[in-house]
Amino acid sequence: MRFPLRAAHLNAVLFLAFGIARGSAVSFVGAIILTIVSLYTLTAMGANLTWDNGASTGKWNTTDLNFTSGWTNGNTAVFGGLGSETVTINEAGISATGVTFNVTGDTIAATGANNLTLTTQTVTVGSGLTATINAPLAGGVGVQVEGGGTLNLTGISTIDGGSDGSKGLVVGTTSANNTVSLSSGGTMGTIGLNRRSLFIGSSGATAGLSTTGSNIVNISTPGTSGSPSFNTSGNGTRMTIGYASASNELNISNGAYFAQTNGGGTNTWDMGVLDTGNSNVITIAGTGAALSTQLVFGSNMYINVGTAGSTNSVTVSNGGFFRVSRFGVGVGTGDNNSVVITGANSEVRGSAGTNSFLDVGTVSGGTGNNIQVAAGGTLNFGGSGNSRRWAVGQVAGADTNYIQITGANSRANMVHTGIPLAIGGIATGANVLTDGGTGNHLDVYNGGTLDLDNLDASNVNIPTGSMAVSILGTDSAFNLGNGTGLSTAFVGGTTNFASGVFLKNSSGRLNINGGKLVAGVDGALVSGNGAIVLDGAGFFSTAFAGSTISTNISGVGYFTKEGTGLLTLSGANTYTGDTSILAGTLSISSAFLADAAAVRLSTGSLLNLNFSGSDTINTLWLDGTQLPAGSYDSSYGSLFTGTGSLLVSSGVVVPEPGTLALLVSAIAFAGFRYRRRSAVVAGGCERL
Numbered sequence: 001m002r003f004p005l006r007a008a009h010l011n012a013v014l015f016l017a018f019g020i021a022r023g024s025a026v027s028f029v030g031a032i033i034l035t036i037v038s039l040y041t042l043t044a045m046g047a048n049l050t051w052d053n054g055a056s057t058g059k060w061n062t063t064d065l066n067f068t069s070g071w072t073n074g075n076t077a078v079f080g081g082l083g084s085e086t087v088t089i090n091e092a093g094i095s096a097t098g099v100t101f102n103v104t105g106d107t108i109a110a111t112g113a114n115n116l117t118l119t120t121q122t123v124t125v126g127s128g129l130t131a132t133i134n135a136p137l138a139g140g141v142g143v144q145v146e147g148g149g150t151l152n153l154t155g156i157s158t159i160d161g162g163s164d165g166s167k168g169l170v171v172g173t174t175s176a177n178n179t180v181s182l183s184s185g186g187t188m189g190t191i192g193l194n195r196r197s198l199f200i201g202s203s204g205a206t207a208g209l210s211t212t213g214s215n216i217v218n219i220s221t222p223g224t225s226g227s228p229s230f231n232t233s234g235n236g237t238r239m240t241i242g243y244a245s246a247s248n249e250l251n252i253s254n255g256a257y258f259a260q261t262n263g264g265g266t267n268t269w270d271m272g273v274l275d276t277g278n279s280n281v282i283t284i285a286g287t288g289a290a291l292s293t294q295l296v297f298g299s300n301m302y303i304n305v306g307t308a309g310s311t312n313s314v315t316v317s318n319g320g321f322f323r324v325s326r327f328g329v330g331v332g333t334g335d336n337n338s339v340v341i342t343g344a345n346s347e348v349r350g351s352a353g354t355n356s357f358l359d360v361g362t363v364s365g366g367t368g369n370n371i372q373v374a375a376g377g378t379l380n381f382g383g384s385g386n387s388r389r390w391a392v393g394q395v396a397g398a399d400t401n402y403i404q405i406t407g408a409n410s411r412a413n414m415v416h417t418g419i420p421l422a423i424g425g426i427a428t429g430a431n432v433l434t435d436g437g438t439g440n441h442l443d444v445y446n447g448g449t450l451d452l453d454n455l456d457a458s459n460v461n462i463p464t465g466s467m468a469v470s471i472l473g474t475d476s477a478f479n480l481g482n483g484t485g486l487s488t489a490f491v492g493g494t495t496n497f498a499s500g501v502f503l504k505n506s507s508g509r510l511n512i513n514g515g516k517l518v519a520g521v522d523g524a525l526v527s528g529n530g531a532i533v534l535d536g537a538g539f540f541s542t543a544f545a546g547s548t549i550s551t552n553i554s555g556v557g558y559f560t561k562e563g564t565g566l567l568t569l570s571g572a573n574t575y576t577g578d579t580s581i582l583a584g585t586l587s588i589s590s591a592f593l594a595d596a597a598a599v600r601l602s603t604g605s606l607l608n609l610n611f612s613g614s615d616t617i618n619t620l621w622l623d624g625t626q627l628p629a630g631s632y633d634s635s636y637g638s639l640f641t642g643t644g645s646l647l648v649s650s651g652v653v654v655p656e657p658g659t660l661a662l663l664v665s666a667i668a669f670a671g672f673r674y675r676r677r678s679a680v681v682a683g684g685c686e687r688l
Contacts, residue, residue, distance in 0.1 A: 048100070050078040051087060060108070061091035074119065079106045079131070089114045089135050100124040101131035101149065110135035110155065118143055118159070121167065125149030127177070142167030142196070142204065150179040154186040160196065166204040168197035168232065172215030172248070173204070181218040182256075188230045196232050201248035201280070202240040211276065213245035222288065223257030231259045239269040242280035242309065249281045252320070255288030260301065268302045272309020272334060280312045284320035287345065302326035302357070306337025306369065313338045316377065319345040326350075326357040327381075330369025330401060337369045341377035344409065349380045349461055356383025356416065358390040361437065364397025371402075373448070376409040382462035386418035386496075391426045393440030393473060400439040405448035408485060413451045417465040420494045420502070421452065424473025431496040433504055438474040444515065447485030453492040453520030466492025466520045469501050471508040471530060481515030483536050492520030499523045503530025503551055512538040513557065519547045525567070526551045534559060534575045542567050542584070558597075561586040561605075568610075581605040591615035591644060599646065600624075601639055609633065609644030616647045626651055 049067040057064045062071055066087075071077075076098040079087070084105035095117035099108070101124065108116065108131075115136040125131045127148035137143055137157035145151050159168070169188060172178045182188065188196065197204065201215045223229035229252075232239060237260065242248040252258050260267060271280045284290065303324050306312040312334070316322045320343075327350055330337040341348050350356060358381060361369045373379050383390065393401040403423075405412045419427045425436035444450045451459070452467040469491055471478055478501055481487040493499030499521050501510055508530030510517075516539035519525045525542060526532060526549045534557030540549070541562035548568045553559065558577030561567055561584060568587040579586070579593060580600040587608035593599065598619040601607065609615070620627040622639070629651035634641050 047075045048078045049075045050080055051085075052081060053085065053087075058086060058088055059091075060087050060089045060094060062094075063091075076100060079103060089116060093117075095119050095139075098122045098124070099133075100126075101129055101147075101151075102126050104129040104131070104149075107132040108135050115155075121170070122146060123151060125151050125178070142170060144170040144173060144204070145178050145180050146173065146175045148175050148177045150181070152181045152183060152186070153188075154182075154184040156185070157188050159188060166197065168199070168204070168237070169217070169230075170199045170202075170204045171217055172201045172212045172245070173199070173210045174212065176201075176212040176245075177214045179216040179218070181220070182229060183218065183220045186221050187223065187228070189228065197237045198230070198232055198239040198250070199243075200241045200250060201245040202243035211244045213242065214247045215245075216249040216251065218251045218253070219256045219258060220252075220254040222255035225257060225259060227257075228259040229256040233260070237267050240273065241271045241282065242273075242277040242312070243270065244274040244276045245280075246276065246278045246309075247280065249283070251281075251283045251285070252289050253283075253285045255286065257288075257290045268304065270304045271306060271314075272312040272337070273304075273307045273332075275308040275310075275333070277307070277309030278311055278334075280309070282314045284314075284316045284322050285318050287319035289319070290321040290323075301355075302328060304328040304331045305339060306330050306334040307332035308334050309337070310334040311336050311338075313340065315340045315342070316346045316348055317341075318343045321347050321349070323349045325355050327371075328357065328359040328362065329371060330366040330398075331359055331362045333363060333365035335367045335369070339371045340374065341372070341379055342374045344376040346377040347380060348378075350382065353383065354385035354388065356381070356385075356390075357388055358383075358421075359394065360392040360403060361398040361401030361440065362391075362394045364395055364437075366397075367399045367401065367437075369401045370404065373405040373410045373412050375407050378410075379405075379412040379414065380459065380461040381412075381414045382465075383416040384418050384463060384465075386429055388416075388419065389422075389426055389428070390414075390416050390419060391422040391436070392442070393424045393437035393476070394422075394426050395436045396438075398437035398440070400441075401437065402441045402443060404443040404445065405450055405487075406443070406445040408447035410446075410448040411451065412449070413454065413459045413462050415452060415454045415462045415465045415467050416494070417463060417467070418495065420468040420470045420497045422470045422472055423478065424471060424476030424508075425504075426472075427470050427497065433470055433472055433497075435505070436473045439476065440473060441477040441479055442469065442471075443479045443482075444487040444489050445479070445482040445484070446487065448487050450489040453490040453518075455492070455520065466494070468492060468494045468497055468499050470497065471501065471503045471510070471528070472505065473508075474505065475507045475509075476505075477509040477511055479511045480517060481513045481536065483513045486514055486516055486537075486539070488516045488518065490518045490520050491525070493523065498527055500525040500527065502526075503528035505529055509533055510551070511535060512555075515539070516541060516562070518542075519544055519563075519565075522546045523548065525549050534577060540567060568608075581607055585641075587642070588615075593617050593646075595649070607640050607646075609640055609642035609646065611642070611644040614645040614647045616649060618648075619650050620646065620648045 055064040080102035083103035089110040097120045118139040121141045121144040124147040129149040132152040136155040140160040203210045424440040457464045510532045513536035519542040522544035532553040534555035536557045542565040544565040552571040553573040560580040566585045570589040573592040576594040578598040585606040600621040633645035
């Protein structure tokens, strides 16, 4: 190393030496030498050397006198000249204890394989200033960005994260409003088991107690799984966004690939840990953009979107992709934390076998936490084993949390082979259902689709299997349709639990308004102590021989049976709308049909009147043609079976039973057709 000794330094040395050794000439000379060595060593270890381009070469090396007469490794490089200068590292082995930018527009570049090694981690960009490091960064201490300015990293960096995973890229531990952008080829690439972590608005320490906010990391350099734009790797790596601070952001776009590839242990990503950690954001936007948090070597990967903090969010949009094995949204007392998947080809995927968790609202006091799939987005989530949780509003006091799928082509494909999806509580073990919070709900709106049935392995992103829904707690609901379009839910069964939709408590509701419920397995389609409320059109489809609905059905809407199978209604039903059978057989166990309602049949369908006595209705229709008033029972074998009868109060004069078939044929042959189109059109199908 070369240290430039100046006159001021020499005067200080002489004065100090004279004070130490004034009694002895020999001692005086020795003290001078000792003091020079000491001052040389101290200065070389930690001085601020300021760039002044004194040699006019623009080069950063140890020979050109461009840093206050020259550069010595182990010092902090300070840039404070005119600004908008380019400084080029053209010598191997350049290292610094830190870098400070006091002017805007400066760029650090490098030639060939040269890089900048940081021996301590801080890069400071002054408030409101912009700087660029186009040289690769290296070193084992990570990089910490402070000062309140914007730092563009455009080189291919390989900084290490330290042996304990507490380092990596740390933005905004001691200051707010910092921005770091990896763009224009800038990456933090893969080096084996380097334990590189990411902290935004949080310190790199385990506690993460930074309270500075509004820090941003933008990653827009395209990457792949084999060559990530940013890679957090190694046992114990972590990501924390806004541990105790607000409005921090991680934005991934333009085909960037963010990978979490660990080497064992538990790797947890947190957003908003303390109650001051609010409104922190991850966005994954654009085709090819990927935040891939994946399990490697069998370890557990968890992302917590909001613990005690509120309004933290992950948004996947415009073709973005996010993969995670354990998903927690609102895992503490925080409110209104969310995951939003929106736009065609946008996907959140979780498929971790027995390690799969899906937690929305897990503790008392956490309300309004949610997962939303909208505008053509897709949620693909799978799991197995009966000791895990797929639950919304898990305990008392975890209220009004929800999952919502809304919009045509928006879809949630979800299969867990060990437990049902629990709304308002938890399902674990062998048929153990525990009540939780109040007012939690599952919504399928505006033509969206919920598919809990993958028996034919039609979706390769989730396991083969079929899953049910359990509505638990107080005032919990499954809302299928909101009057716009036809919203569809395919429901199945889970080992040891009730199949289909199970409404455990009397306040549980399956609300249907322009919705279709499709049986994925034989047996109970809807069961339990709650109620089905028809607020509009309700379609129920089965291809099985033993599908049942034992839950009471109420409301002003109408009931339509679809599918070639048999569906039996055994509840004390009170709905007042029409009943239609488009295919297969509908069996009713009591005379509940409303006196003012119509029954509409299609050729080949059957209505099984499985009760004693008669049930009065207003009109009876076959294929859109009104049939005569009168009494109908199993003697009209092509339409009715069972011991009961229908008493039709309105219609043409009823003929003798033996002539009914001739009359129907004559009406059809004459072309007399009367159809009443419903205001609700289900997938292009006409309501008869």
